[in-house]
Amino acid sequence: MEAGADWSVESGGRPMPEGGLELYAWIFMRLSGVALLFLALGHMVLMHILNSVEVIDYDFVARRYASVLWRTYDFLMLFLAMLHGVNGARTILADVVTHPGRRFLFQSILFTVGAVFLVLGALVIFTFQPV
Amino acid sequence: MKIKLQIKRFNPEKDRAPWWGKYEVDVEPNDRLLDALHEVKWRQDGTLAFRRSCAHGVCGSDAMKINGRNRLACKELVRNLSRTIVVEPLMGFRVLKDLIVDMEPFFKKYRQIHPYLVNEDPEEPGRERLQTPAERSRFEDTTKCILCAACTTACPSFWTNPDYVGPASIVQAHRFIFDSRDRAGAERLHILNESEGVWRCRTVFNCAEACPRGIDVPKAIAEVKRALVFKKI
Numbered sequence: 001m002e003a004g005a006d007w008s009v010e011s012g013g014r015p016m017p018e019g020g021l022e023l024y025a026w027i028f029m030r031l032s033g034v035a036l037l038f039l040a041l042g043h044m045v046l047m048h049i050l051n052s053v054e055v056i057d058y059d060f061v062a063r064r065y066a067s068v069l070w071r072t073y074d075f076l077m078l079f080l081a082m083l084h085g086v087n088g089a090r091t092i093l094a095d096v097v098t099h100p101g102r103r104f105l106f107q108s109i110l111f112t113v114g115a116v117f118l119v120l121g122a123l124v125i126f127t128f129q130p131v
Numbered sequence: 132m133k134i135k136l137q138i139k140r141f142n143p144e145k146d147r148a149p150w151w152g153k154y155e156v157d158v159e160p161n162d163r164l165l166d167a168l169h170e171v172k173w174r175q176d177g178t179l180a181f182r183r184s185c186a187h188g189v190c191g192s193d194a195m196k197i198n199g200r201n202r203l204a205c206k207e208l209v210r211n212l213s214r215t216i217v218v219e220p221l222m223g224f225r226v227l228k229d230l231i232v233d234m235e236p237f238f239k240k241y242r243q244i245h246p247y248l249v250n251e252d253p254e255e256p257g258r259e260r261l262q263t264p265a266e267r268s269r270f271e272d273t274t275k276c277i278l279c280a281a282c283t284t285a286c287p288s289f290w291t292n293p294d295y296v297g298p299a300s301i302v303q304a305h306r307f308i309f310d311s312r313d314r315a316g317a318e319r320l321h322i323l324n325e326s327e328g329v330w331r332c333r334t335v336f337n338c339a340e341a342c343p344r345g346i347d348v349p350k351a352i353a354e355v356k357r358a359l360v361f362k363k364i
């Protein structure tokens with residue numbers, strides 16, 4: 001037994017908490033935030049500094065998406081940004097909307113919209129075929 | 132020295148809405164705001180209601196909003212405040228009368244985190260539970276809390292969500308979680324890991340500014356979060 005676990009049993013308590021949604025959500029926000037910072041910076045340098053909107057056209061995207069690397073990069077960014085954003089909005093809703101019914105309604109809308117965008121984005125990233 | 136007091140008055144039995152009571156009092160520059168309030172209550176308007184007990188910053192009874200900031204009336208010298216001092220009750224609680232708010236929800240949350248030493252280990256006869264200075268210093272800062280509620284009622288997370296356990300209770304939990312003699316740290320962490328617990332803290336830092344005892348409240352909260360993340364006290 002871990003040190004933390006056995007002494008809490010003496011006092012009739014439970015062992016150290018191992019998880020919980022809010023704990024993992026909190027850790028996820030920190031980690032994804034740092035990851036997104038670098039992903040977004042890379043994206044900006046690539047798309048707006050090294051290249052510019054004038055050069056970026058269909059062929060550019062098609063060439064880029066020929067490699068698995070860029071598809072993975074974009075998917076990672078999409079996935080993390082969606083979850084990060086949706087979770088941020090979820091905590092704001094939890095702060096501001098106290099009525100349980102209304103909170104449920106807003107959260108349902110939020111999760112649905114988030115899921116739709118995530119699926120749409122993933123669909124484009126994974127099924128894109130140059131014509 | 133003449134100063135003006137603008138006090139938010141409200142008697143739920145008589146008033147439909149809060150109103151501003153305006154008073155002019157003669158005070159010494161070294162008087163505290165509490166003395167000015169006494170001046171009003173004792174000589175001008177006996178219906179003014181506020182709490183105070185020790186009058187020396189120890190009991191935590193007279194936290195209130197002074198010029199927009201949560202302070203103890205007994206620790207604020209009038210000479211450090213403006214000529215017109217605006218005094219309001221703490222935010223986020225039901226006003227019982229004037230500057231007196233209903234603190235019961237606050238103490239209910241305080242009781243939830245088991246604010247007492249828990250240790251069922253048999254004591255050795257004739258020996259105290261010893262602690263090294265280093266062990267003691269881990270929770271030194273949070274022993275200073277006087278439960279005045281200045282931090283909790285300065286917290287926007289608490290304003291919008293009265294179910295949030297609040298900085299004061301986390302500080303009190305911290306005081307026992309990191310006490311080497313205590314055995315219920317894990318239990319308290321369980322309580323603070325719930326959805327209305329420590330994760331509702333958005334590191335706004337209002338509590339740090341509000342604490343009349345100078346406790347580094349955000350640091351205490353961060354240490355509790357860290358104990359949860361790394362599963363280590």
Ligand code: FES
Nearest residue numbers: 186188190191205
């Ligand atoms: S009256 Fe006791 S803290 Fe101010």
